[in-house]
Amino acid sequence: MTRTLITSALPYINGIKHLGNLVGSQLPSDVYARFCRARGDEVMFICATDEHGTPAELAAAKAGKPVAEYCAEMHKVQSDLATGFRLSFDHFGRSSSPQNHQLTQHLAGKLAEAGLISEVSEKQVYSNTDGRFLPDRYIEGTCPNCGYDGARGDQCENCTKQLSPTDLIDPRSAISGSTDLEVRETKHLFLRQSKLRDQLDSWIDRQAGWPVLTTSIAKKWLHDGDGLRDRGITRDLDWGIPVKRGDADWPGMEGKVFYVWFDAPIEYIAATAEWAEANELDEAAWQRWWRTDKGADDVRYVQFMGKDNVPFHTLSFPATIMGSGEPWKLVDYVKSFNYLNYDGGQFSTSKGRGVFMDQALDILPSDYWRWWLLSHVPESSDSEFTWESFQRGVNKDLADVLGNFVSRITKFCRSKFGEEVPEGGDYGAAEEAVIAEISTSLAAYETHLQDIEIRKASAELRAIWAAGNEYLQAAAPWVAFKTDPEAAAASVRFALNLIPLYAALSEPFIPDAAATMLEAMNAKDTPWPTDITAALSTLKAGHAFSVPDVMFAKITDDARDEMEARFTGR
RNA sequence: GGGCCUGUAGCUCAGUUGGUUAGAGCAGAGCGCUCAUAACGCUUUGGUCGCAGGUUCGAGUCCUGCCGGGCCUACCA
Numbered sequence: 001m002t003r004t005l006i007t008s009a010l011p012y013i014n015g016i017k018h019l020g021n022l023v024g025s026q027l028p029s030d031v032y033a034r035f036c037r038a039r040g041d042e043v044m045f046i047c048a049t050d051e052h053g054t055p056a057e058l059a060a061a062k063a064g065k066p067v068a069e070y071c072a073e074m075h076k077v078q079s080d081l082a083t084g085f086r087l088s089f090d091h092f093g094r095s096s097s098p099q100n101h102q103l104t105q106h107l108a109g110k111l112a113e114a115g116l117i118s119e120v121s122e123k124q125v126y127s128n129t130d131g132r133f134l135p136d137r138y139i140e141g142t143c144p145n146c147g148y149d150g151a152r153g154d155q156c157e158n159c160t161k162q163l164s165p166t167d168l169i170d171p172r173s174a175i176s177g178s179t180d181l182e183v184r185e186t187k188h189l190f191l192r193q194s195k196l197r198d199q200l201d202s203w204i205d206r207q208a209g210w211p212v213l214t215t216s217i218a219k220k221w222l223h224d225g226d227g228l229r230d231r232g233i234t235r236d237l238d239w240g241i242p243v244k245r246g247d248a249d250w251p252g253m254e255g256k257v258f259y260v261w262f263d264a265p266i267e268y269i270a271a272t273a274e275w276a277e278a279n280e281l282d283e284a285a286w287q288r289w290w291r292t293d294k295g296a297d298d299v300r301y302v303q304f305m306g307k308d309n310v311p312f313h314t315l316s317f318p319a320t321i322m323g324s325g326e327p328w329k330l331v332d333y334v335k336s337f338n339y340l341n342y343d344g345g346q347f348s349t350s351k352g353r354g355v356f357m358d359q360a361l362d363i364l365p366s367d368y369w370r371w372w373l374l375s376h377v378p379e380s381s382d383s384e385f386t387w388e389s390f391q392r393g394v395n396k397d398l399a400d401v402l403g404n405f406v407s408r409i410t411k412f413c414r415s416k417f418g419e420e421v422p423e424g425g426d427y428g429a430a431e432e433a434v435i436a437e438i439s440t441s442l443a444a445y446e447t448h449l450q451d452i453e454i455r456k457a458s459a460e461l462r463a464i465w466a467a468g469n470e471y472l473q474a475a476a477p478w479v480a481f482k483t484d485p486e487a488a489a490a491s492v493r494f495a496l497n498l499i500p501l502y503a504a505l506s507e508p509f510i511p512d513a514a515a516t517m518l519e520a521m522n523a524k525d526t527p528w529p530t531d532i533t534a535a536l537s538t539l540k541a542g543h544a545f546s547v548p549d550v551m552f553a554k555i556t557d558d559a560r561d562e563m564e565a566r567f568t569g570r
Numbered sequence: 571g572g573g574c575c576u577g578u579a580g581c582u583c584a585g586u587u588g589g590u591u592a593g594a595g596c597a598g599a600g601c602g603c604u605c606a607u608a609a610c611g612c613u614u615u616g617g618u619c620g621c622a623g624g625u626u627c628g629a630g631u632c633c634u635g636c637c638g639g640g641c642c643u644a645c646c647a
Binding site: 010012014050052053054055056124133134135136137138153154155162165212213216217219220221223224225228229231232235259260261264307308309310311312338339341375376380381382383384388389392393395396397399400401403404405406407408409410411412413415416455456459462463466469470472473474476477478479481550551552553554 | 571584639
């Protein structure tokens with residue numbers, strides 16, 4: 001049996017994510033996971049909250065809560081939203097888990113043993129008022145280049161000049177506004193990625209078929225300037241994984257924690273260990289997914305992420321894995337996405353611009369969002385959410401093409417033959433033609449899903465739905481019924497059989513509607529089809545069904561205008 | 571500044587290693603149907619493929635330059 005390990009980039013803990021975050025990783029990874037499962041793969045689908053770092057500490061402070069408590073609450077919120085969107089994670093973990101602490105410290109120890117960790121002393125800005133070191137972008141001041149007074153310590157947003165915090169005139173803390181800042185010496189661990197550059201480079205070269213977006217970003221980092229730079233993997237923070245070499249203390253690193261980008265990808269592995277524990281399984285149960293010496297050599301590992309995450313997944317994390325000298329599973333395919341914009345601009349948390357996951361579910365069921373977002377997923381370039389496009393896509397594809405098909409054939413059957421599959425007549429040339437057409441489409445659909453070409457897959461799925469309406473229109477059982485009821489019965493039987501087929505094929509995209517269709521057709525165990533002829537003969541004469549409620553209500557113009565006004569932001 | 575991506579019908583996008591008359595969905599127009607969520611089906615109007623050169627028997631596809639949009643640029647994550 002094919003074994004597929006799938007991870008989605010970890011959503012950061014400091015708030016509810018917007019639709020752009022959702023469509024850039026979790027949603028497409030869910031489609032792929034569901035498809036792999038339906039096809040019969042053994043799947044491990046992992047995600048988690050990314051909980052460490054300065055923004056988490058600040059968000060907790062703003063909420064007036066201890067950071068551990070804040071993170072626990074937000075994890076619950078994000079976990080519930082994942083459920084709301086039907087994200088079918090086998091485990092939704094936390095990067096703050098004991099498993100991740102242990103594994104992160106273990107890997108750091110191995111890297112140190114391999115000579116891939118160096119200690120570097122550097123000067124950083126410390127805020128006495130805030131009682132913390134400030135990352136570059138948390139320092140604001142006046143730009144020495146253009147005079148803009150809101151410039152950040154890493155870059156001036158106004159003139160785009162790259163800065164360092166000490167360049168700023170009248171620097172202040174972006175957190176408190178305090179000017180009581182000083183430069184302090186602090187020691188940090190660096191991952192010596194540069195020593196692994198050639199190994200990483202040739203590894204990337206061997207990955208034929210990765211998206212250009214993925215490889216071009218990796219190549220840029222490998223070859224830009226002096227090549228891949230070493231990277232600091234520790235921070236002066238309270239909240240995080242304490243710096244240790246395995247179980248042992250790390251002299252000189254007391255009070256420091258690992259950098260979130262060091263521990264976050266390790267959480268993919270640790271979350272699988274969390275899954276094992278949650279299911280009362282032993283270590284071997286998760287190790288067979290991650291240790292090539294313990295069964296993971298036949299696993300195919302696919303990662304999903306937004307483009308901003310690519311360097312960490314193609315370079316830093318592989319460097320950690322390779323450098324450890326231990327047989328951990330490396331990723332086989334890195335699927336990356338561009339961004340989804342909101343009506344001519346970016347989604348903005350601070351400006352309240354755009355739709356966030358909790359708001360979306362308040363407005364409409366998850367299938368509506370899943371369908372539109374997935375059929376517009378930003379694969380080749382950034383894409384854009386507009387209410388008009390959302391309304392059109394949902395109304396046309398879901399309500400008119402799929403929903404109305406189910407509605408028209410079940411209601412017609414009920415009125416002429418009752419709520420059971422009618423008897424009589426045989427399939428003929430018309431049915432054979434549809435079978436041939438859907439067989440061809442199915443092959444294309446599966447190819448696109450295998451290749452993780454989500455947009456193309458959605459277009460193919462839609463074409464399969466449309467084939468049902470085309471068939472009904474040509475067969476016209478409402479006409480045949482008057483002169484040849486047997487022929488009408490055969491047509492109706494055939495069309496009814498399309499419903500469970502559609503449900504099985506649609507499940508990766510719209511799982512709730514798929515379940516509704518199967519329930520209505522009294523066909524809950526319908527498998528992924530391998531033979532369309534057989535699939536369309538599954539429901540026999542006399543098989544009882546019920547007419548489902550309207551599956552997708554249309555979005556009216558008024559409702560659309562209302563939502564548009566509500567989410568414009570300020 | 572550097573790098574990468576992108577510009578194809580009114581809109582959203584496909585267009586394999588260059589190969590005849592550039593495709594799909596939506597929107598528009600016409601016709602048909604009346605089972606259905608005024609839904610469905612059929613037909614059809616739209617494109618000097620961003621601009622200008624070049625290579626080639628042949629360029630949407632390759633090369634150069636220019637113009638527009640976007641992203642990344644390593645201490646936010």
